[in-house]
Amino acid sequence: xxxxxxxxxxxxxxxxxxxxxxxxxxxxxxxxxxxxxxxxxxxxxxxxxxxxxxxxxxxxxxxxxxxxxxxxxxxxxxxxxxxxxxxxxxxxxxxxxxxxxxxxxxxxxxxxxxxxxxxxxxxxxxxxxxxxxxxxxxxxxxxxxxxxxxxxxxxxxxxxxxxxxxxxxxxxxxxxxxxxxxxxxxxxxxxxxxxxxxxxxxxxxxxxxxxxxxxxxxxxxxxxxxxxxxxxxxxxxxxxxxxxxxxxxxxxxxxxxxxxxxxxxxxxxxxxxxxxxxxxxxxxxxxxxxxxxxxxxxxxxxxxxxxxxxxxxxxxxxxxxxxxxxxxxxxxxxxxxxxxxxxxxxxxxxxxxxxxxxxxxxxxxxxxxxxxxxxxxxxxxxxxxxxxxxxxxxxxxxxxxxxxxxxxxxxxxxxxxxxxxxxxxxxxxxxxxxxxxxxxxxxxxxxxxxxxxxxxxxxxxxxxxxxxxxxxxxxxxxxxxxxxxxxxxxxxxxxxxxxxxxxxxxxxxxxxxxxxxxxxxxxxxxxxxxxxxxxxxxxxxxxxxxxxxxxxxxxxxxxxxxxxxxxxxxxxxxx
Amino acid sequence: xxxxxxxxxxxxxxxxxxxxxxxxxxxxxxxxxxxxxxxxxxxxxxxxxxxxxxxxxxxxxxxxxxxxxxxxxxxxxxxxxxxxxxxxxxxxxxxxxxxxxxxxxxxxxxxxxxxxxxxxxxxxxxxxxxxxxxxxxxxxxxxxxxxxxxxxxxxxxxxxxxxxxxxxxxxxxxxxxxxxxxxxxxxxxxxxxxxxxxxxxxxxxxxxxxxxxxxxxxxxxxxxxxxxxxxxxxxxxxxxxxxxxxxxxxxxxxxxxxxxx
Ligand code: HEM
Numbered sequence: 001x002x003x004x005x006x007x008x009x010x011x012x013x014x015x016x017x018x019x020x021x022x023x024x025x026x027x028x029x030x031x032x033x034x035x036x037x038x039x040x041x042x043x044x045x046x047x048x049x050x051x052x053x054x055x056x057x058x059x060x061x062x063x064x065x066x067x068x069x070x071x072x073x074x075x076x077x078x079x080x081x082x083x084x085x086x087x088x089x090x091x092x093x094x095x096x097x098x099x100x101x102x103x104x105x106x107x108x109x110x111x112x113x114x115x116x117x118x119x120x121x122x123x124x125x126x127x128x129x130x131x132x133x134x135x136x137x138x139x140x141x142x143x144x145x146x147x148x149x150x151x152x153x154x155x156x157x158x159x160x161x162x163x164x165x166x167x168x169x170x171x172x173x174x175x176x177x178x179x180x181x182x183x184x185x186x187x188x189x190x191x192x193x194x195x196x197x198x199x200x201x202x203x204x205x206x207x208x209x210x211x212x213x214x215x216x217x218x219x220x221x222x223x224x225x226x227x228x229x230x231x232x233x234x235x236x237x238x239x240x241x242x243x244x245x246x247x248x249x250x251x252x253x254x255x256x257x258x259x260x261x262x263x264x265x266x267x268x269x270x271x272x273x274x275x276x277x278x279x280x281x282x283x284x285x286x287x288x289x290x291x292x293x294x295x296x297x298x299x300x301x302x303x304x305x306x307x308x309x310x311x312x313x314x315x316x317x318x319x320x321x322x323x324x325x326x327x328x329x330x331x332x333x334x335x336x337x338x339x340x341x342x343x344x345x346x347x348x349x350x351x352x353x354x355x356x357x358x359x360x361x362x363x364x365x366x367x368x369x370x371x372x373x374x375x376x377x378x379x380x381x382x383x384x385x386x387x388x389x390x391x392x393x394x395x396x397x398x399x400x401x402x403x404x405x406x407x408x409x410x411x412x413x414x415x416x417x418x419x420x421x422x423x424x425x426x427x428x429x430x431x432x433x434x435x436x437x438x439x440x441x442x443x444x445x446x447x448x449x450x451x452x453x454x455x456x457x458x459x460x461x462x463x464x465x466x467x468x469x470x471x472x473x474x475x476x477x478x479x480x481x482x483x484x485x486x487x488x489x490x491x492x493x494x495x496x497x498x499x500x501x502x503x504x505x506x507x508x509x510x511x512x513x514x515x516x517x518x519x520x521x522x523x524x525x526x527x528x529x530x531x532x533x534x535x536x537x538x539x540x541x542x543x544x545x546x547x548x549x550x551x552x553x554x555x556x557x558x559x560x561x562x563x564x565x566x567x568x569x570x571x572x573x574x575x
Numbered sequence: 576x577x578x579x580x581x582x583x584x585x586x587x588x589x590x591x592x593x594x595x596x597x598x599x600x601x602x603x604x605x606x607x608x609x610x611x612x613x614x615x616x617x618x619x620x621x622x623x624x625x626x627x628x629x630x631x632x633x634x635x636x637x638x639x640x641x642x643x644x645x646x647x648x649x650x651x652x653x654x655x656x657x658x659x660x661x662x663x664x665x666x667x668x669x670x671x672x673x674x675x676x677x678x679x680x681x682x683x684x685x686x687x688x689x690x691x692x693x694x695x696x697x698x699x700x701x702x703x704x705x706x707x708x709x710x711x712x713x714x715x716x717x718x719x720x721x722x723x724x725x726x727x728x729x730x731x732x733x734x735x736x737x738x739x740x741x742x743x744x745x746x747x748x749x750x751x752x753x754x755x756x757x758x759x760x761x762x763x764x765x766x767x768x769x770x771x772x773x774x775x776x777x778x779x780x781x782x783x784x785x786x787x788x789x790x791x792x793x794x795x796x797x798x799x800x801x802x803x804x805x806x807x808x809x810x811x812x813x814x815x816x817x818x819x820x821x822x823x824x825x826x827x828x829x830x831x832x833x834x835x836x
Contacts, residue, residue, distance in 0.1 A: 046832075087718075269831060288798055288800055291794075293736075303810070307809045403810055405748065413745055
C-alpha cells in the first residue's frame with residue numbers, strides 16, 4: 001500500500017505500464033477504483049452466498065471435464081470393460097460412457113464424484129444462504145428484486161440437479177424420469193400431450209437424454225451464470241446489508257474495503273470450498289451407478305430415492321393416500337399425483353417467492369433497509385420461516401420413510417401415518433413455538449436493558465434488605481437491543497369519508513389490515529429512552545413495565561402510522 | 576534338525592516323512608475346509624434321523640408339535656425339507672424367541688452336527704428341498720453380470736440394489752445380505768422364509784441362483800468410489816453432504832469471519 005515512496009522495481013514498472021496501456025484504451029481504471037473502494041461488512045453468514053458461487057464454479061470446471069467423455073445418446077450397446085458385474089449387459093451409450101468415465105478414464109471417477117458432491121453442496125448452500133437472507137430480512141426494500149433473482153436461481157439449481165441426475169441412464173435416474181412422466185401426465189387435459197412432447201413419444205423413447213443434455217450443459221448453466229451476474233450486480237448496487245450494531249445505520253456501510261482485504265479473503269475461500277469438495281469426491285462414493293445397473297423400466301429397488309433437494313417431492317408423493325382419483329365423464333383426474341407433486345410444491349414455492357411482497361404490503365413499510373433484523377425482533381417472519389422449513393423437513397422424512405423404518409426398527413405404516421398428521425400439525429406447532437421463543441427473547445432483551453447484567457454479587461443493607469448488584473449494559477450492548485422498531489398493525493382510513501360516502505379501496509385495505517394484525521398483533525416494544533431514564537432514576541422496575549408504550553417518546557420511527565392506536569393497551573399486548 | 580539329519584540315513588525315513596505329510600494335510604484340511612461341507616443330504620444316516628428327532632422333541636416340539644405336524648402357533652414342517660431347517664436354524668432364526676412382526680436372526684443355538692441331524696429328521700418326514708452342495712453355492716461358478724440383472728428384477732425391490740436391506744410393511748423388513756453365507760443365500764431362495772417368495776427351479780434355475788450369489792459376493796469388495804456410506808443411495812449421500820460438506824464449510828466461514836474482528 002505504501003509502495004509510492006519506494007523506487008519501483010522492474011516488474012513493478014512493467015505492470016504499471018500495462019495498466020496504463022489498458023486504462024488509456026478502456027478507461028477501466030475508474031471502475032476498478034470505484035469497485036475496489038466498495039466496503040463489504042464482515043459476518044460469517046455473508047459468506048454463504050459465496051459458498052454457492054464457488055460450488056457453482058466447481059460444477060462448471062468438473063462438468064466441462066465430464067462433457068469430454070460422456071456420450072448423450074440412447075443408442076443401445078453391449079458393455080465390455082473392466083467392471084465384471086456389467087460385462088455383456090445391454091445398455092445405452094449414455095450409461096456405458098458413464099461406466100467408462102468411472103473405470104477407464106484417468107481421474108474420471110474423481111471428477112464425477114466431485115461434480116455430484118458439488119451439486120449437493122451447491123443446492124444446500126443456496127438453501128442456507130436463502131435462510132440467512134430470509135431470517136435477517138435482507139429481502140426488504142430495495143432488495144426485493146434480488147430476492148426474486150435469487151429465487152429463480154434456486155429453481156434453476158433444482159432444474160440443473162434434476163437434469164444432471166437423469167443423464168447417466170441408470171435405474172435410479174430412470175425411476176426418477178418415470179415419476180416425472182407420471183407427474184406430467186397427471187396434469188389435467190394437456191398432461192398426456194406434454195408427456196409425448198417431452199419424451200418425443202412414448203416413455204422412455206430415444207430422444208430424452210440428448211434433450212436433457214442440452215438443457216443440462218447449455219441452457220440452465222447459461223441462465224444461472226447470467227442471473228448470478230445480475231444477482232451480484234444488484235449486491236454491488238445496493239451495497240451489502242449489515243447486522244445492527246453501534247455506528248451502523250441505514251445510511252452507511254461499516255466493513256472492509258473490497259480491496260485488498262475482502263478480495264484476498266474471498267479468493268482464498270474459493271480454494272477452501274474447492275478443497276472440501278475435492279476431499280469429499282476423493283474419499284466418499286456418490287451415485288455408484290454400477291450398483292443400480294442400466295435403466296430398464298421393470299426393476300425398482302428398495303431405497304430408490306432422488307437427491308436430497310428433490311426428496312421433498314418424493315416424500316409428498318409417498319404421504320398422499322392413494323385412491324384419490326376421480327373419473328369425470330370418462331376422464332381420469334389423478335388427484336393422488338396432482339396434489340402432492342404439483343399443488344404442494346407449488347404452494348411452498350409461491351409462499352417463498354412472494355413473501356417479501358406480502359410483508360411489504362402488510363407492514364406498510366416503504367423505507368429502505370440496510371441494517372438487518374435480528375430474527376427475534378420479527379417474530380411472525382421468523383416463525384413463518386421455521387414453519388415452512390418444518391413442512392419441508394416432514395416431507396424429506398417422508399421421502400426417507402423406508403430407511404427410517406429399517407434403521408430405527410419401526411413400522412413403515414406407522415411412520416407414514418404419523419407423518420401425514422405431522423405435515424399439518426408440525427408447521428403450526430413450530431410456528432407457535434418459534435413465535436413464543438422470539439417474544440421471550442425480546443422480553444429478555446428489555447429486561448437486560450432496563451436492569452443490566454446480573455453480577456451474582458449480593459449486597460446486604462443495614463436494614464437487612466438483600467439486593468443483587470446489576471451491572472448496566474455498555475452503550476454497544478444497549479444499542480443492539482434498542483435500535484429496532486416493533487412494527488405495528490396497519491391503521492387504515494374508515495370505510496366512509498366525512499360525508500358518509502363509501503371509500504373506494506376500503507375492501508382491500510381491510511383485508512390488508514386483517515393480515516397485518518395477524519403479522520404484528522403480538523409484539524414487544526423496544527425500551528424507549530424515557531423508560532431507560534425512569535429505570536435508572538428511581539429503580540422501581542416493576543411499576544415501569546406498566547407504562548403504556550404509546551405515552552413514552554419513541555426512540556426511533558413513529559410518524560409513519562396515519563393514526564395512533566386509540567386503545568392504550570393495544571400497543572403492548574403480550575398474550 | 577540334528578535328529579532329522581541323523582535319521583536321514585535310516586531306511587525308514589521316507590515312510591516317516593510320508594506319514595507326517597499325510598497328517599499335516601489332514602490337519603490343514605480339517606481347519607480350512609468349510610465346516611458344513613459334508614452336511615448335504617446324502618450323508619444322513621439312520622442314526623442322524625434318530626438323534627435329530629430327539630433334539631427336535633426337546634427344542635422344537637412345543638411350537639411345531641411332537642411330530643412336526645404343526646400347531647396353532649407354528650406351521651407344519653412336513654415337506655419343508657432339509658434346506659429350510661439348515662437356513663432357519665443355521666441363521667439362528669429357529670428356535671424362535673422374539674414375538675415381533677418378524678422372526679429375527681440371532682446367535683446360532685446348535686452345532687453344525689446337530690443342525691445336520693435336525694435337517695435329516697425333518698427331511699425324513701416328507702420330500703422337500705435338500706441342502707445345496709458346495710459346487711452349487713460356489714460364487715466362482717456364477718456370472719456376476721447375469722446375477723446383477725437377475726438380482727435387479729427378483730430381489731432388489733425388497734433387499735435394495737446391492738443387498739443393503741429394505742423396509743416392508745408393518746415393521747417387517749428384508750435384511751441386508753452382505754454378511755450372509757452363500758449357502759444360506761441359496762437356501763433362502765429355495766425355501767422363501769416368512770415374507771420372502773420362494774424361488775424354485777422354475778423361477779430361477781440353480782445356475783441363476785449361483786449367478787445371484789456371485790453378484791452378492793462381488794458387493795463385498797470395497798467400492799471403487801471410496802467410502803460406501805452404507806450403500807443406501809441418495810438419502811445417505813444427502814445427509815453426508817449436509818453434515819460433512821455444509822458443516823465443514825460453515826465452520827470455515829465462521830473461522831474466516833472471526834479472523835477479522
Ligand atoms: C446460484 C445461487 C446463488 C448464488 C451464487 C448467490 C450468491 C450471492 C452472493 C455471493 C451474495 C453476497 C454475499 C451474501 O450476502 O451471502 C448474495 C446476496 C444475496 N442473495 Fe444470493 N445467491 C444465490 C441464490 C440466492 C437465493 C436462492 C436467494 C433468495 C431467494 C438469494 C437472495 C439474495 C439476497 C436478497 C442477497 C442480498 C443480501 C444482502 O445484501 O444482505 N440468493 N447472493
